[in-house]
Amino acid sequence: MSKFNDPAFLRQTQYRDASNLSARIRVxxxxxxxxxxxxxxxxxxxxxxxxxxxxxxxxGPGLLWVENRDRLADDWRITLSDFSPGMxxxxxxxLDPKPxxxxxxxxxxxxxxxxxxxxxxxxxxFMLYHVPDRAAAIRExxxxxxxxxxxxxxxxxxxxxLEMREMLSQIDPQVEFGRAAQWFGLENGADQxxxxxxxxxxxxxDDALVVxxxxxxxxxxxxxQHATAAAEHPxxxxxxxxxxIERDRAFYIQKDVGMFEAVRRRIExxxxxxxxxxxxxxxxxxxxxxxxxxxxxxxxxx
Ligand SMILES: C[S@@+](CC[C@H](N)C(=O)[O-])C[C@H]1O[C@@H](n2cnc3c(N)ncnc32)[C@H](O)[C@@H]1O
Numbered sequence: 001m002s003k004f005n006d007p008a009f010l011r012q013t014q015y016r017d018a019s020n021l022s023a024r025i026r027v028x029x030x031x032x033x034x035x036x037x038x039x040x041x042x043x044x045x046x047x048x049x050x051x052x053x054x055x056x057x058x059x060g061p062g063l064l065w066v067e068n069r070d071r072l073a074d075d076w077r078i079t080l081s082d083f084s085p086g087m088x089x090x091x092x093x094x095l096d097p098k099p100x101x102x103x104x105x106x107x108x109x110x111x112x113x114x115x116x117x118x119x120x121x122x123x124x125x126f127m128l129y130h131v132p133d134r135a136a137a138i139r140e141x142x143x144x145x146x147x148x149x150x151x152x153x154x155x156x157x158x159x160x161x162l163e164m165r166e167m168l169s170q171i172d173p174q175v176e177f178g179r180a181a182q183w184f185g186l187e188n189g190a191d192q193x194x195x196x197x198x199x200x201x202x203x204x205x206d207d208a209l210v211v212x213x214x215x216x217x218x219x220x221x222x223x224x225q226h227a228t229a230a231a232e233h234p235x236x237x238x239x240x241x242x243x244x245i246e247r248d249r250a251f252y253i254q255k256d257v258g259m260f261e262a263v264r265r266r267i268e269x270x271x272x273x274x275x276x277x278x279x280x281x282x283x284x285x286x287x288x289x290x291x292x293x294x295x296x297x298x299x300x301x302x
Pocket of ligand 1: 059126
C-alpha cells in the first residue's frame with residue numbers, strides 16, 4: 001500500500017489537521033490563473049432544489065462551504081464529514097458561527113453510518129483516491145444516496161501539475177508526488193462509478209498555476225510528504241524553482257482538475273440480473289437439446 005491510501009498515515013499524519021492541506025490551498029489561491037475559484041465553480045453544479053439533504057464525505061477543513069456560505073438555501077440539511085477528527089474540528093472552526101442547516105460528523109467512507117437512501121446529493125471531492133477499498137466506498141456512497149440522487153466527485157487527471165512533477169523527478173526519479181489520478185482520476189473514475197451510477201458526466205475546470213515566488217511552492221511540495229528526497233535537499237529544490245521563475249518570469253504549471261456528476265441508478269445491473277434469474281427459476285427451464293425436448297414432451301410439457 002502506498003502512503004497515499006494508507007488510512008493510518010492519512011489520519012494521523014497527512015490530514016491530522018489542516019496544516020498540510022492549507023499549504024497547498026494557499027498556493028492555489030495565490031497563483032491560480034482562473035480567478036473564479038474552484039469551490040464556487042463546484043457549487044454552481046449543485047441542484048437548486050428545496051429541502052435538499054446533502055452529505056459531504058472527506059470534507060477536510062470545510063472550504064467548499066466557507067466559500068459558498070452566502071449561497072445556502074435555508075431549508076437544506078447539510079452533513080459535513082471526514083474520517084480525521086482534526087479535519088472535522090477545523091471545518092467547525094472555519095464555519096463558526098455554524099450555519100443552522102449544518103451538522104458535522106466523523107466517519108469513514110468505507111462504512112457510512114446512515115440508512116439507505118438518506119440523502120439527495122453526495123459530495124466526495126479530492127478524496128476517493130485516498131480510500132484503500134474504493135469499491136466498498138463507492139457502494140456505500142450509492143447506498144446512502146436515494147435512487148435518482150446525484151453524486152459530485154471532484155478529482156484530478158493524469159496531467160495535473162505535470163511540470164512540477166517533472167521538476168521533482170529530476171531531483172528524485174522515484175518520487176510519488178501527484179500520482180493520485182491512477183487510483184481515482186478523471187480518466188478512470190467513470191468506470192469505477194458505473195456499477196451504481198448512470199448519466200456520468202465530467203465537468204472540466206480550466207486553470208493553471210503561474211507561480212512567481214519560490215517559498216510557497218517549496219512549502220506546497222514538502223506538505224505532500226511524498227517528496228522525501230526533495231525534503232532532504234530543500235536548497236536544490238529552491239534553486240530549481242528559482243531557475244524556472246527567472247527564466248520565464250513565472251513557473252507555469254498546468255492543472256488538470258474536474259468533477260464527475262452522476263445519477264444514482266434506480267436499480268443496479270447486478271440486482272437486475274439477480275431478479276431476472278429468480279424469475280427464470282420460477283418458470284420451467286427451456287429444453288436445450290433434442291433429448292431434453294423429448295423428456296419435456298414425455299412429462300407433458302410443451
Ligand atoms: C485532499 S483532502 C480534500 C478535502 C476537501 N474535500 C476539499 O476538497 O477541500 C482529502 C480529505 O479526505 C479525507 N479522507 C481520506 N480518506 C478518507 C476516508 N476513508 N473516509 C473519510 N474521509 C477520508 C482526509 O482526511 C482529507 O480531509
